[in-house]
Amino acid sequence: MVSEIDMYAGLSSPIHRWDPRLRIVSILALIFSVVLLYNLTLVMVGMIFAIILVYLSKLPFSFVLDRLKLVFLLVLPFFLIIPFTTMGTDTGVEIVRFYGITLSYRGIEAVGFAAMIVLKALTAVMLIFPMIGTSRMDITIKALEGLHLPNKLVQMFAFTYRYIFVISDEFLRTERSLASRGFKRRGDLYTLTTMSKSIAMLFVKSYERADRVFYAMRSKGYSGKVVTLHEFDSERQDWINAILVFGFAVLLQVAAMSGAFSVYRGI
Amino acid sequence: MAAIRVHDLNYTYPDGTAALKNVSFVIEKGESVALVGPNGAGKSTLLLHLNGILHSTGSRGAVEILGDSVDPKKVHEMPKKIGIVFQNPDDMLFMPLLGDDVAFGPINLGVAKEEVKHRVRESLELVGLAGYEERVSHHLSGGEKKRAAIATVLSMEPEIIAMDEPTANLDPKSRAELIVILRRLKNAGKTLIIITHDVNAIPELADRVIVLDKTVVADGTTRDVFSDSEMLVAAGLEVPTIMQFFEVLQAFGYPCDVLPLSVEGAARNLTQTIENEAGHVHLHLHKHTHREVDSALGKYRHHNHITADAGLS
């Protein structure tokens, strides 16, 4: 059910070797920076940089594209709707009018705006791969601890991640036993109530498991804090990478604020 | 100083049902005790009292581990003395990697990082999972998970180890491997208390058996406890298959008094008995044999509410 974002964490690349803590912070800054851009050209520049990072990470493009497909489908409605509906001033060429909705082609500017949105979304998702796809998930979570996120949250990330697999196995078993008793999923009320009950049962079992896990943890001396053996240390190269990426993120913003690039603001 | 001293332990579940009544026993250091009883007897609940996670109702009842009274406020210090391996390994393996799970205990006990790494390596080796530090618990087999769960407790180096159904749900090979590990622990001088329904494994693992059915129904050597058939049936239990078989053999005239409890013991028993009888042993049928065989078979038959020949037509 859960296919692994970190399946290529074992590869070797400059991104893989980058200290996860610095890597996450730098690329995160880049994502935020790109999202704050409102100029198509600058977004495209950001996208090219993202593609370079993905290339450097040696993650297979097919792997990345596969995941991007879903995002693209989600953002597509925006791309289709925006150029054909209102956009600030009424300057469009009317195509058709029905039931009070006017569809008109609003000009290249609207298409540009829609394209910007799509590219931004794709860039943001693309950057997830060098950011998180280059370390094992448990190390990513330990990096969050190294970044001083609240201990309770980090523990939640770790334990929740661990038990997602256990519980989805349990749910598969429930599904199979329902199927073996002739239950088929249809779009009716009976299906809904049956599924609701089987999901409720999943929660009951999870709650009982949670009790037992807690007993096991306490029996091993747990008293609130979780410390692991993993040690991070950063070298000069890690900081150089950080400055490059973080610097580029800042550069994008400086360019945006310089006034040399026009900004799309509908309002 | 006894390893475990339980005196007059009583416990009621939050919903009012009694779980344990007047439970008392003493386990000395180095002993290996099997804790048996019917389902719902309170065995797992008893285990949770040994490290203070649950505590006795009211002020009655006391648990002492290695001479010290168990303090429910100091549960996190108990793992130094007693480690509990719970029944379901998925409940014991809650960290992202196996190495993290095995390291969890000693880190909590304040052991230095280098020493923790050393203990992790050793514990995994002891259970036959050398090099498994970076494995994900989710991808392990059932047998590997059970062994991993034990490793997570061994790394804390407690003197006493309690286990809840260690051999349950294992294929024959994994079960055999697990029994080897438990014997290794026993030989290393650990005090073991093992909850199990696996009657055939008990002679290999334990010198002593405590039968629990909300209260202590029997407490003695393995042989003594297995010899009291009435008590066993009343408690819904059985004896090792080999022992039953030799009782049937006795009805056919096999001349031995001390019944073997395991297959190895049976081999020794046969050798000794045949030697004693100058090289031959005679089995015979006479008019009472059939009745005696029936009696031997019926000794451990439980009173069933399900009629055997109800018929499916």
Place this chain on the structure above:
Amino acid sequence: MVHISDGILDPLLWEGGWAITVIILAYTLSKMKIEDVPKLSVITAAVFVASLIQFKFGPTSVHFILNGFAGVTLGLLAYPCIFVALVLQYFLFQHGGVTTIGINTVNMGVPALLAYLLFKYGMRLNLGIKRKEILFGTLGGGIAVALAVLFLTLELATTGEEFFEVAIVVATAHLPIIAIEAIFTGVVAGFLATVQPELLYRR
């Protein structure tokens, strides 16, 4: 899907979303006791798994959102639960966005907290009907989703006129989900009341 990806909403909205989420998280985390962390994690894992289940409805299939359920069963801790679930959904599936985690948590979490309050105080009322849990579960579930959709729609609409139509589409697409989740939460609440009441009355 009620959570929105990066790059669509006005930055003021998602920045404000972060501010609100940080505050509410800090508060709810402070209410979290040590014992709660493993328990909440396992339940969050269950919520996560359940939210991946597809329910076929007509030509499409929808996912359960479960914020109403989280509110009713977890109370205040529904907020960190939703936050963690959203972060993990982003890490593992790239659903939603990272700049929008704050506002998405607000959109789903605040209605969850309201559903909790509705359920808690509704159960105290003396209405003379059996199984009040089903009634308030249904109300809680429906309102939680409805508010989440409403918040998102308003946010899209205020981001700019270019998003107005999209907002309407999103809203109408989610109408059946409101009904579905209302029924779901009601059934679950009723089920839990009989099978494991402590899951409903934790604090």
